[in-house]
Amino acid sequence: MLLRNKCIGVAVGITVCLSCFAGDTSEESLSEVRLATRIDSILKEKSDIFYGEFLAAQCASCHSKNENTGAIPIIHGQSKLDLTQALLEYQNELRTNAIMQSIAGALSDEDIGALALYFSKQ
Ligand code: HEC
Numbered sequence: 135m136l137l138r139n140k141c142i143g144v145a146v147g148i149t150v151c152l153s154c155f156a157g158d159t160s161e162e163s164l165s166e167v168r169l170a171t172r173i174d175s176i177l178k179e180k181s182d183i184f185y186g187e188f189l190a191a192q193c194a195s196c197h198s199k200n201e202n203t204g205a206i207p208i209i210h211g212q213s214k215l216d217l218t219q220a221l222l223e224y225q226n227e228l229r230t231n232a233i234m235q236s237i238a239g240a241l242s243d244e245d246i247g248a249l250a251l252y253f254s255k256q
Contacts, residue, residue, distance in 0.1 A: 169222055176218050176247045186252025189245055192237075199256060210256035217250035 199210040209217060223229040224238035241249070 165226060165228070169219075169226060169228070172222055172243065173215070173218050176222075176243050176250070177215065179244070179247050181244075181247035181251040183248065183251050183255065185244075186248035186250075189241075189249050190252050193249070193253075196233075209253050212253060214250045214254040217253055218246055221246045221250070 193209070196206050197209050198206075199208065212220075220229065221238045221241060224231065224234040225241065227235060229235075238246075
């Protein structure tokens with residue numbers, strides 16, 4: 135009985151601690167933590183470069199390897215980390231651009247990993 139009460143006490147303690155933590159953490163830094171976790175898990179997965187090449191066809195109408203128009207950045211040759219982070223930031227509305235938000239919004243983690251791998255090797 136004593137042990138059971140102790141267990142309940144510990145459980146309540148943990149719950150209270152967790153809610154304190156959540157209360158102290160702003161919405162933005164929480165989503166940054168989630169973002170960092172997703173970046174990590176995408177980078178750890180083995181991505182398929184050929185799938186990335188296939189998906190990249192839909193990016194080519196805007197992103198050119200050679201032409202820097204100023205408005206549309208060159209994404210070829212950027213690091214896998216930077217590409218993954220940028221796409222997740224558009225997807226999570228931490229970067230605001232209507233076009234890229236809607237494009238990134240339709241991508242799965244697998245798609246993002248494959249695209250980031252493909253463009254990083256260009
Ligand atoms: C209709 C045009 C268009 C298409 C199609 C498009 N993009 Fe973009 N992309 C843009 C524009 C415009 C920006 C700059 C947005 C901004 O200012 O944040 C951008 C920015 C980016 C960035 C950030 C680059 C940086 O240096 O900050 C990445 C990464 C990116 N796009 C990836 C992709 C990928 C991957 C695809 C295909 C799945 C794609 N884009 C398709 C227009 C497009």
